Amino acid sequence: MDALKKFDGTYWKTLFDSRVGKTTWPYGSGVWSKKEWVLPEIDNDDIVSAFEGNSNLFWAERFGKEILGMNDLWVKHCGISHTGSFKDLGMTVLVSQVNRLRKLNKNLIGVGCASTGDTSAALSAYCASAGIPAIVFLPANKISIAQLVQPIANGAIVLSLDTDFDGCMRLIRDVTEQVPIYLANSLNSLRLEGQKTAAIEICQQFDWEVPDWVIVPGGNLGNIYAFYKGFAMCRELGLTDRIPRLVCAQAANANPLYLHYKAGWKNFSPVKAAPTFASAIQIGDPVSIDRAVYALQNSDGIVEEATEEELMDASAQADLTGMFTCPHTGVALSALINLREKGVIARTDRTVVVSTAHGLKFTQSKIAYHSKEIPELQCNFANPPLEVNADLGSVMDALRSRLPSL
C-alpha cells in the first residue's frame, strides 16, 4: 500500500479508466487492468487470461421498481464470464502465478482444488489454457451436470468423492501438504486479489461513486472478504471516500456464518450443510470464516439467510424481469427482499446485488421449479409450457387462456 500511495486517487482512476475496452495485453482483462493492485511484479508474458471481468452492471429496473419499489437497484453479473462464474477473476491470478513458478523450475506438478462446481470449472479452463495439469475433488452427485462437464471437457483429473464439499476440502488440504500440487482454493490469497477487482469495477462503473449496499452470496466466504478489500483499497488510495455496507447472504440449509452473526460473533461452530438448490454454497465449514467476520465487522455489515422457497422464488421473479439467475443469486435477491421488508434497505438506497454464476449452469433446478416438481415448494412463479394439440382451435384456446385481452 505504501508503494501504491505514491500516486494519488486521480492518477489511478485515470489509468484504470484508460484501459477499459482496450485489447492491449493483458489490460483488456477487468482483472489485469488493475494489475498494479493485483500482482504487480508478474511479467505480462506469464499471465494466463481469458479477458475476464468487465462484467455488466445491470440496472434491474423492473425488478427494483415493481417488486421492491426501488429505482436504484443494480445487479453485477459476475457470472457472465469465461467459465460462467466469478471464479475466473481469481483463477486468472492464481494460475498465472503458478505458470510463472513453473517457468522458474519450481517443483509444481499441478494445481488442485476442492469444489462445489465453479472453482473446478475455472481452474480446469485456465490450467488447460496454460498446459498445466489440474486436479479437482468434487462431492459426488452434489454439483450440476453443466458444472461437472466443464473440468471433464477441459481435461482435468476429476475425482468424484463420496463426501460433501467440506470433506473434499479436508482431503485436498491433506494431499497438497504431502505432494507438490498447488492449492487453488480461496484460502490462497492470490484468488482474492483477483476477485477484489469486481468491487473496484463497481465503483468505476458508477463513475467512482460508492453504492450504499452490496449483497454477496456466501459459501466458503472468500468473496465477501475480496469485495471488502477492493472497496477498502479504493477508499484508502483516494479513489472513493467511503465503503458500502456489505450483506452476506446464505442459504438457510448451509448457514454457519448467519448463526455466528446471530450469536454476536461468539464461538464459531461449523455446521453439517444440508442439500440446497444453491448447491455451490452447500458449505458448512468455510475456510475464510475469519476474513468474512473481519469484512462484515468493518463495513457495518449484515448476514441474512434464505429458505429454499425464498431463494427459488426470488430467482424466478428476477428471471421474469429478463434476467436468468442462478440459485445463489436468488439467495442474495431474497436477502434484499427481506431487508427491504424490514425497512433496513431504503427505497432510494443505491444497492448492488452480486450475481455469482450464470443461470445456464443450473437449468435442472429451474426445470424442476417451472414443472412444479418440487414437493416441498409452492413454486409460486412457475411458468410451465402448455401442451397443446397442433391444430388452430387448440392453439387459439391456449392463447386465450393466457392472454385475456384476446
Ligand SMILES: Cc1ncc(COP(=O)(O)O)c(C=O)c1O
Ligand atoms: C455461484 C457461487 N456463488 C457464491 C459462492 C460463494 O462464494 P464464496 O465461497 O467465496 O463465499 C460460490 C462458491 O462458493 C459460488 O460458486
Ligand SMILES: N[C@@H](CCOP(=O)(O)O)C(=O)O
Ligand atoms: N463455490 C466454490 C466453493 C469453493 O470455493 P473457493 O472459492 O474457496 O475455491 C466452488 O465453486 O467450488
